[in-house]
Amino acid sequence: MPDEYSLSDVLERMYQNQLALEAALMELTLLAEKQGLTEVGDNVRGALWAMGENAGHIKQGLAKLKGKSER
Numbered sequence: 001m002p003d004e005y006s007l008s009d010v011l012e013r014m015y016q017n018q019l020a021l022e023a024a025l026m027e028l029t030l031l032a033e034k035q036g037l038t039e040v041g042d043n044v045r046g047a048l049w050a051m052g053e054n055a056g057h058i059k060q061g062l063a064k065l066k067g068k069s070e071r
Helices: 007-034 038-070
Strands: none
16 A cells, blocks of 8 residues: 555644544543633633644645645
């Protein structure tokens, strides 16, 4: 399988890991907020916002990279 470790495949997996980390962090954030740690929740939500913004750029870049490799 020559394409198994292509750049676009590796980046896609990193993107999927980022989404999984975002979901896990949100679960922990909800737990922290439930325990009254609102400042912690606010800080994590700020970091999650940045991750979400970056995820959009990563997804667009992956689409462009995949489009070029299919030509």
